[in-house]
Amino acid sequence: MPALINPSILSADFANLERDLHAIATADAAHVDVMDYHFVPNLTLGLPVFERLVQVSPVPVDGHLMIADPDRWAPAYAEAGAASVTFHAEAAQAPVRLARELRRLGARAGVALRPATPVEPYLDLLAEVDMILVMTVEPGFGGQSFIEGTLPKIRRARRAISEQDLDVHIQVDGGVSRDTIERAAEAGANVFVAGSAVYGAEDVPGEIETLRAMAERHVH
Numbered sequence: 001m002p003a004l005i006n007p008s009i010l011s012a013d014f015a016n017l018e019r020d021l022h023a024i025a026t027a028d029a030a031h032v033d034v035m036d037y038h039f040v041p042n043l044t045l046g047l048p049v050f051e052r053l054v055q056v057s058p059v060p061v062d063g064h065l066m067i068a069d070p071d072r073w074a075p076a077y078a079e080a081g082a083a084s085v086t087f088h089a090e091a092a093q094a095p096v097r098l099a100r101e102l103r104r105l106g107a108r109a110g111v112a113l114r115p116a117t118p119v120e121p122y123l124d125l126l127a128e129v130d131m132i133l134v135m136t137v138e139p140g141f142g143g144q145s146f147i148e149g150t151l152p153k154i155r156r157a158r159r160a161i162s163e164q165d166l167d168v169h170i171q172v173d174g175g176v177s178r179d180t181i182e183r184a185a186e187a188g189a190n191v192f193v194a195g196s197a198v199y200g201a202e203d204v205p206g207e208i209e210t211l212r213a214m215a216e217r218h219v220h
């Protein structure tokens with residue numbers, strides 16, 4: 001499995017999002033965090049801005065919906081042309097139905113777990129999704145430190161994916177940097193979201209390449 005690097009534009013300049021999307025043209029996808037002041041105590045952007053980001057992005061858009069009631073709102077993000085749409089398990093009423101709807105609309109479906117949400121209740125859902133996002137910080141803000149206690153959950157998810165012989169990506173999001181990416185990859189993650197580590201670097205394409213090379217040595 002290749003290691004994929006999806007920088008989070010949460011650390012970009014919100015007055016220059018198109019410019020900052022072009023700064024990550026060598027990445028695998030642009031990670032766009034949608035927050036609604038309800039599911040998380042922060043507010044970023046919604047559908048009208050998301051639609052324009054998809055149109056101008058040089059790379060596929062990976063939507064991370066930190067919103068209440070994704071059953072109602074997530075399909076529109078697939079219709080907007082997102083390559084993947086990830087909703088939170090804690091917020092979804094009918095995750096299987098939602099994942100199927102997202103796929104029917106042409107997006108890859110992802111399910112996200114907050115750091116304190118166990119993976120066991122969701123192991124059967126793995127057959128219905130393309131990606132599981134193991135949050136490695138509390139969702140809501142960039143620039144937090146990686147929670148090491150999430151590593152066993154990544155290992156558990158990877159084991160279940162292998163046992164069920166599935167082709168499901170494991171994404172990690174939060175505090176991913178040169179200091180943490182190798183441990184996440186070793187535990188079984190293969191998609192790496194990094195906001196402050198990428199946009200805070202002097203050489204953005206160079207940082208993407210360094211993170212990819214570090215992860216690739218450990219992705220199995």
Ligand SMILES: O=C(CO)[C@@H](O)[C@H](O)COP(=O)(O)O
Pocket residue numbers: 008009010011031033064066137138139140141142143144173174175176193194195196197
């Ligand atoms: O979803 C989120 C935060 O809730 C992320 O996508 C952050 O944007 C990651 O930022 P860093 O921890 O990499 O700075």
Ligand SMILES: [Co+2]
Pocket residue numbers: 008031032033064173193
């Ligand atoms: Co995110």
